[in-house]
Amino acid sequence: MSTPNDMLRNELLDRRSRLEIVQKNSMDMSQIQDLLASVDHALGHMDKGDYGLCDVCHEPIEKDRLLADPLARLCLAHLTPGQQHDLEEDLQLAAQIQKEMLPKPLVEHAGWVIAHHYAPAGLVSGDYCDVLTSSEDTVSFMLGDVSGKGLAASMLMGQLHAMLRTLTALGLPLTQAVERASRGFCESTLPTHFATLVCGRAHRSGTVELCNAGHHPALLVQGDSIIPLEATGLPIGLFCNEKFLEKSVRLQPGNSLVLFTDGLTEMEDESGRPYGTERLIELVRNNSSAAPQVMVRTILDDWTKFRGPGFKVDDMTLMAIRRKGDSSSRQ
Numbered sequence: 001m002s003t004p005n006d007m008l009r010n011e012l013l014d015r016r017s018r019l020e021i022v023q024k025n026s027m028d029m030s031q032i033q034d035l036l037a038s039v040d041h042a043l044g045h046m047d048k049g050d051y052g053l054c055d056v057c058h059e060p061i062e063k064d065r066l067l068a069d070p071l072a073r074l075c076l077a078h079l080t081p082g083q084q085h086d087l088e089e090d091l092q093l094a095a096q097i098q099k100e101m102l103p104k105p106l107v108e109h110a111g112w113v114i115a116h117h118y119a120p121a122g123l124v125s126g127d128y129c130d131v132l133t134s135s136e137d138t139v140s141f142m143l144g145d146v147s148g149k150g151l152a153a154s155m156l157m158g159q160l161h162a163m164l165r166t167l168t169a170l171g172l173p174l175t176q177a178v179e180r181a182s183r184g185f186c187e188s189t190l191p192t193h194f195a196t197l198v199c200g201r202a203h204r205s206g207t208v209e210l211c212n213a214g215h216h217p218a219l220l221v222q223g224d225s226i227i228p229l230e231a232t233g234l235p236i237g238l239f240c241n242e243k244f245l246e247k248s249v250r251l252q253p254g255n256s257l258v259l260f261t262d263g264l265t266e267m268e269d270e271s272g273r274p275y276g277t278e279r280l281i282e283l284v285r286n287n288s289s290a291a292p293q294v295m296v297r298t299i300l301d302d303w304t305k306f307r308g309p310g311f312k313v314d315d316m317t318l319m320a321i322r323r324k325g326d327s328s329s330r331q
């Protein structure tokens with residue numbers, strides 16, 4: 001099995017050969033020669049076994065940044081003001097791109113209403129959230145969490161977003177779409193990266209197919225009864241040939257599903273106590289007939305109140321999916 005360093009080495013060798021091709025066809029050689037020297041410098045350190053250390057303090061450079069730029073030579077603390085400014089601009093741009101990948105805050109389609117809230121811990125997030133109105137009679141929704149945080153996680157999130165959009169558009173059965181996404185993710189990312197994911201397809205008839213790859217349970221809200229729907233498989237991207245199962249549930253008008261990432265339940269208050277699933281379930285039960293946007297807002301308000309001021313937050317995403325209609329008319 002290849003290690004992250006093997007992959008970075010291949011990445012560097014690939015850049016080297018591409019630079020050599022450009023060099024042959026280019027008039028302005030100085031920039032290419034500088035880049036070639038940087039690649040050789042990095043490869044040299046790899047051979048010596050001290051690749052990825054800061055030129056100034058000799059501490060390891062942040063992993064995220066090396067993955068995004070294998071030629072990085074300074075840790076965050078030792079970037080020049082100009083370099084820090086450039087990095088800040090890159091992050092702002094990445095945040096803007098990520099924001100544009102999000103679904104509309106409220107989607108109504110095929111007899112369903114879906115609301116979400118997406119809150120990155122920093123500028124960018126490793127959480128994944130999408131809603132696709134793929135056919136007249138179905139709406140697909142996805143919520144997931146890529147391992148890690150920051151820029152590298154957000155890049156993988158973008159990759160997952162593109163893959164699942166394409167696979168969903170092909171109209172594949174849900175488990176096949178997740179299996180292919182898992183294979184794609186496994187083959188194209190570092191071995192230490194994986195993602196947990198809930199993919200659902202809600203039909204006009206009230207049936208919802210759910211495939212939960214190692215993610216927190218989806219909460220099925222049927223009046224006072226809140227049923228956690230547990231994972232049906234491992235996280236995606238752990239192994240290249242994983243198989244996934246789906247579960248099918250039927251929602252009556254007024255019933256809902258609530259999905260969330262661990263930034264919600266693992267948030268700690270000032271005493272170190274986590275928000276927890278029990279508190280969430282109780283809150284959902286007390287608001288079981290709420291419209292999705294109200295459900296999302298209510299949970300968010302309670303979570304914000306719980307965490308107290310000044311606490312470090314993780315990426316957090318929340319989604320509520322409700323079958324339209326009056327819950328009093330059910331059964």
Ligand SMILES: [Zn+2]
Binds near residue numbers: 056057076077
């Ligand atoms: Zn340093």
